[in-house]
Amino acid sequence: MKLRTLSLVLCTVVTLSAQTYHLPVSWKFTTSDSAVFRQSEYRDAHWDVIAVPGAWETQGHADYDGYAWYRVDFTVPAKALREELQLLLGRIDDVDATYLNGTLVGSMGTFPPRDTSAWNIQRAYTIPKGVLRQRNTLAIRVYDGGAPGGIIGGLIGLFSKKAYMDALFLGPAPKRSYTKLTTTNGLIAAVYDDQTHRIETALPHIFQAYDSAASVRPFAYGIRPNTADVPRSVRYAENTHVIRVTYPRFTIEYFAPFVTGEKILYASVRGKERDIASINFNTSPGAGTLLTRTVERTGERIFLFSFIDSLHDNRAAVDAAVRRLSAQKESPAVQEVRWMRSVFARAVLPEGLTADERNTAEQSIAVLKMSQVGDREVFPLAKGQILASLPPGVWNIGWVRDGCYAIMALARIGLYDEAKKGLQFMLNAESNHYRNFIHTDGKDHGIGVDYQISVCRYFGTGKEESDFNAEGPNIEIDGFGLFLSALVQYAEASGDTAFVRSVWYTVSERIAEPIIHSIAENDLIRRESGPWERHLPGEQYAFTSAACAAGLQDLAALGARMGYATGRYAAASERLRSGITGRLTDGDGAVIGRIGAPRDHKEYYDGGTFEVFASRTVDDRSRFLRHMAAYEKVLRVPDPQRGYIRIKSPDWYESQEWIFLDTRIATAYLHHGMKKEARHLLDWITAQARFNYHLIPEMYGYAHATYEGAIPMVGFGAGTYLLALTDLYR
Secondary structure, eight states, X not given: XXXXXXXXXXXXXXXXXXXXEEOOSEEEEESOOOGGGGSTTOOOTTSEEEESSSOGXXXXXXXXXXXXXXXXXXXXXXXXXXXXXXXXXXXXXXXXEEEETTEXXXXXXXXXXXXXXXXXXXXXXXXXXXXXXXXXXXXXXXXXXXSSOEEEEEEEEEEEHHHHHHHTTOSOSSOOOOOEEEEEOSSOEEEEETTTTEEEEEESSSSSEEETTEEOOOSEEEEEESOOOOOSEEEEGGGSSXXXXXXXXXXXXXXXXXXXXXXXXXXXXXXXXXXXXXXXXXXXXXXXXXEEEEEEETTEEEEEEEEEOSSOBOHHHHHHHHHHHHHOOSOHHHHHHHHHHHHHHHSOOOTTOOHHHHHHHHHHHHHHHHTBOOTTOSSGGGTTOBOSBXXXXXXXXXXXXHHHHHHHHHHHTTOHHHHHHHHHHHHHSBOOTTSSOBOTTSOBOSOSXXXXXXXXXXXXXXXXXXXXXXXXXXXXXXXXXXXXXXXXXXXXXHOOHHHHHHTHHHHIIIIIHHHHHTBOTTSSBOSBOTTTTOOTTOBOBHHHHHHHHHHHHHHHHHHHHTTOOOHHHHHHHHHHHHHHHHHSBOTTSOBOSBTTOOTTSTTTSBGGGGHHHHTTSSOOHHHHHHHHHHHHHHHBOSSTTOOBBSBOOSSTTTTSEEHHHHHHHHHHHHHTTOHHHHHHHHHHHHHHHHTTTTOOOSEEOTTTOOEESSSSBIIIIIIHHHHHHHHHHO
């Protein structure tokens, strides 16, 4: 067996067709601001290197808001100068002014002092005649007013008009509108782009940040084979975590290995010797020191990508992998597919699933597995954590709410070890930082007693995070109730009441009691940030009271069967239920989003209220039908095949179709015997997933039903889909 080192290069333009030219992954970046930066002649060698797309907060500029510049040099073939091309620059958060060879070609949003954001708009600028050259410099001035900043995602490159229309997926749905596949083993992650045919980024952890000042940075960018061939197909191999890219003469499979649990990205190239002998990979190194090795076997060349940084020295692991691969006969890609298929075999899925439902269910299981931090993670408290999305989705963060729905799904389908690890993570994580918190209004908005579950989410290291911004922290209480329901569903499905006994004191005193402490005089959970994370001082939200009522009722029932005195929890649950039916229900029978919202306020009709019925906090068919009748008029997308928006709001993010809501409404329908209505929603989600690698997104675009938001979504996507699907068939 021969061992070789991979070549490391910074790519210029990759030409995919006569009509599409993609730009490099690595750009130059600075947080300085000067008009001279637009000039082609300006020398930027001293600037930072940044990956595009990707928020700058995750690449060494945490918490930075303000001005920044991007620059990149690229070349195009002479024939491109004769074409009419659009310059696509993805979504830029918040404002941009874009210069090609010193000429302003487009701008969106407005810069301070009266800044307005265009953060969610795909940039597409017509290149004026005579501006494009064979050698070019692109310079972009960006302003970010808060939250993620920079070129955060979307299509990037030079496109003909037809290629532009095709690439934006503007046809009727269900349809393909997503082009990225993620592989992880709970330790590292890599994202493949089906349009540029390369691994965009390879990350040393699956989570987003170590703490508020330190984001996880890729260890490699732009991993691409040195072939002019274009893939015939790209898919997950048998619904697993293995990304299979089939070329005319060979196949490449990318994966992070579960079998060996290494922080190594594999690229297995298989084919005839004459077809694969010259295959190599071009790569741009990221943070730390990039490690690369190649193992040559009969009919297979295996490329390994790893790293050294302040937390890892993977040289010994890479050497061990080389020795193992040199000795074994079976392809590691085959072993990985078999390993994930064994997970599917452990899972209990309903009989009678359609082929598309089974494929989407299996891919959802793979997503759940990929989203859980593995046992070999270097941070002990991180193990078992379940992320809200996988990268490139921006929510690869451990949210309590999303994690609980993922745990419920894992317990439902019989993956008890994974569910238990998710529960143990939250029970062991560092929290209680917001027992007391004096806000700018002079009031203490803290929990008020000792508590265990984070008030919002977790840093990747297993420490509580509140998503703090200029308005203060998010202090959310719904996660306490959701955790109780997840714990009870795990115990009832697995029979593991011994685990519940071992943690009963913590669960009762630091989760259930804080809920009771938070019940206000009007029999609702007091003002807090709610499911949609309205920073302090917050409001009294229906979703929070419903989640807490359900959790207390679940704990009361289980605890009573185990011999504990739980009447206090049952009584508190009933108080919350009566508060919802008595104070949050209007004259039409609709549950409103929060106390005090006028009928014309966007939070009056809030999609979060469906949890009242999905959780069976209110288990009354007539009430549910009145609620649905009111909400159909306001939140239903007009297309009859589609589902529901979150809130009727001018805000783009809030007014898209949310898959979490579609799945929870389907579950509520099923609780009330309305199988036809539930199937309609689930068939829509399944049909969309069929065209998009069987992945489930955060949202569908309101206008064109394109995949939007964080993708793939975990608890709010794969998790609630599995819950609704199993409800449909049982």
